[in-house]
Amino acid sequence: MxxxxxxxxxxxxxxxxxxxxxxxxxxxxxxxxxxxxxxxxDYPRAEIIGGGFFALAFASLISWWFWNASLWAFLPAFLLLYLPCKWLVRFVPALKKRLIxxxxxxxxxxxxxxxxxxxxxxxxxxxxxxxxxxxxxxxxxxxxxxxxxxxxxxxxxxxxxxxxxxxxxxxxxxxxxxxxxxxxxxxxxxxxxxxxxxxxxxxxxxxxxx
CATH class of the missing domain: 3.10.310.50 (Diaminopimelate Epimerase; Chain A, domain 1)
Structure with missing residues (x-):
């Protein structure tokens, strides 16, 4: 940040x-x-929590929408989305502040x-x-x-x-x-x-x- x-x-x-x-x-x-x-x-905990939360939400939505809530689709989607979501929280101060x-x-x-x-x-x-x-x-x-x-x-x-x-x-x-x-x-x-x-x-x- x-x-x-x-x-x-x-x-x-x-x-x-x-x-x-x-x-x-x-x-x-x-x-x-x-x-x-x-x-x-820097509040790194907010980035970890926010990254995990948004990755979880997006991965759940993707796996449910395209693969009928398959766990095998959810896990790779979560892993792929975690870092981008964490960076999103880091570089959007208004979003990050809500997590602190x-x-x-x-x-x-x-x-x-x-x-x-x-x-x-x-x-x-x-x-x-x-x-x-x-x-x-x-x-x-x-x-x-x-x-x-x-x-x-x-x-x-x-x-x-x-x-x-x-x-x-x-x-x-x-x-x-x-x-x-x-x-x-x-x-x-x-x-x-x-x-x-x-x-x-x-x-x-x-x-x-x-």
Whole structure:
């Protein structure tokens, strides 16, 4: 499964997002990192289940229609159809998503946020004030993860407001505008507790498209 991310934001929109991060970080020592990924996970189990289900259905129909439900017709038909059906599920995201439980999607998005937080070095900021805004295109999910320096002063529930802003923008087809608003709101929240230092530097990228 491949969900392209390079064209999700145009070059102009990327510049707007980076400018929004820069503006927000002028008021705070916090580091805000928006990140866009195609998918949090590949979900191979959905492909196996979907491939088996559709191959079973088509093979049953073929064997019943042409060979009066012969087992000897069903078995080779199933074996021949399994891989094409599996590839069908892999390359049709809307179909594949229907085969994945909500609990699994939630768990994989949360894990992707944690892994990305570490991989991108958000846990290494000077004051432990990194914030990751993760957008997963396949799942249509947004996850906000803040470092321990922030979570000691800002309740985790506060970040649901940021998630709601971006999620609503994705649904309306206004992802760039929504993300810029969310970044601005993060800046406001951080400025209250973590005003900018005189020797502040930009420690992390202003936008990551993976």
């Amino acid at each position: 491949t969900i392209k991310t390079d064209g999700f934001f145009s070059a102009e929109e990327q510049q707007r997002i980076e400018a929004a991060v820069e503006a927000a970080e002028k008021q705070t020592s916090g580091e805000i990192v928006p990140m866009v990924v195609g998918a949090a996970y 439980a909500e609990a699994e999607i939630n768990a994989e998005v949360e894990e992707k946020a944690l892994v990305s937080f570490v991989e991108q070095g958000l846990h290494h900021t000077r004051d432990n004030t990194g914030i990751l805004i993760l957008i997963c295109l396949f799942e249509h999910r947004v996850e906000v993860l803040a470092d321990r320096g922030i979570n000691t002063l800002v309740p985790k529930e506060t970040w649901q407001e940021i998630v709601a802003i971006v999620t609503d923008g994705l649904r309306r087809g206004q992802a760039c505008d929504a993300l810029c608003r969310a970044i601005g709101r993060c800046g406001e929240l951080l400025t209250e507790q973590f005003p900018i230092r005189e020797d502040d530097t930009n420690e992390l990228p202003n936008l990551i498209i993976d």
